[in-house]
Amino acid sequence: xxxxxxxxxxxxxxxxxxxxxxxxxxxxxxxxxxxxxxxxxxxxxxxxxxxxxxxxxxxxxxxxxxxxxxxxxxxxxxxxxxxxxxxxxxxxxxxxxxxxxxxxxxxxxxxxxxx
Amino acid sequence: xxxxxxxxxxxxxxxxxxxxxxxxxxxxxxxxxxxxxxxxxxxxxxxxxxxxxxxxxxxxxxxxxxxxxxxxxxxxxxxxxxxxxxxxxxxxxxxxxxxxxxxxxxxxxxxx
Numbered sequence: 001x002x003x004x005x006x007x008x009x010x011x012x013x014x015x016x017x018x019x020x021x022x023x024x025x026x027x028x029x030x031x032x033x034x035x036x037x038x039x040x041x042x043x044x045x046x047x048x049x050x051x052x053x054x055x056x057x058x059x060x061x062x063x064x065x066x067x068x069x070x071x072x073x074x075x076x077x078x079x080x081x082x083x084x085x086x087x088x089x090x091x092x093x094x095x096x097x098x099x100x101x102x103x104x105x106x107x108x109x110x111x112x113x114x115x
Numbered sequence: 116x117x118x119x120x121x122x123x124x125x126x127x128x129x130x131x132x133x134x135x136x137x138x139x140x141x142x143x144x145x146x147x148x149x150x151x152x153x154x155x156x157x158x159x160x161x162x163x164x165x166x167x168x169x170x171x172x173x174x175x176x177x178x179x180x181x182x183x184x185x186x187x188x189x190x191x192x193x194x195x196x197x198x199x200x201x202x203x204x205x206x207x208x209x210x211x212x213x214x215x216x217x218x219x220x221x222x223x224x225x226x227x
Contacts, residue, residue, distance in 0.1 A: 090159065
């Protein structure tokens with residue numbers, strides 16, 4: 001059983017298009033994250049939702065809009081895609097519980113290539 | 116702001132060699148520290164984590180890490196690497212909002 005799943009796994013699209021990436025977790029977690037991994041493998045937090053409420057919104061262009069319809073899902077919509085958006089996007093989840101001691105579980109990643 | 120430094124960008128070892136990957140963090144207070152591994156084309160998997168207690172932490176696949184507070188370090192070690200350990204290794208510290216702050220990663224290549 002996949003704990004954190006993402007769709008699609010690969011996404012190739014043209015500049016200017018709008019695309020969405022979906023994330024679902026079946027772990028019963030209440031906190032979900034989006035991370036971006038650039039071409040140099042550097043991972044950086046983009047957004048975090050706790051119980052469907054946005055708690056982290058890093059300096060990400062407002063073309064990126066996360067949406068959490070329920071605690072098990074955190075989708076990422078990207079408008080007007082640019083070449084620099086090409087990266088691997090990882091979703092992660094954890095149980096908020098008693099603080100930072102909970103492990104984050106990562107999805108398989110979505111490889112986005114903007115042409 | 117918290118930050119993590121991984122000094123080794125790419126480490127190349129032969130099978131059976133010992134491994135130590137460096138990790139230093141910037142925050143002087145209570146920290147939660149993690150090592151994640153990313154095998155080629157795969158997602159990140161937790162190797163081990165430290166929250167408190169014994170500073171020598173044992174993880175999966177024979178990995179261990181030692182938390183040295185005075186050196187702000189959390190180095191990853193393995194006595195004898197295998198070809199299957201070829202991967203990217205990320206050190207991370209827990210952020211104030213429960214997110215992870217990652218180092219830039221160390222690529223490990225193990226020659227058979």
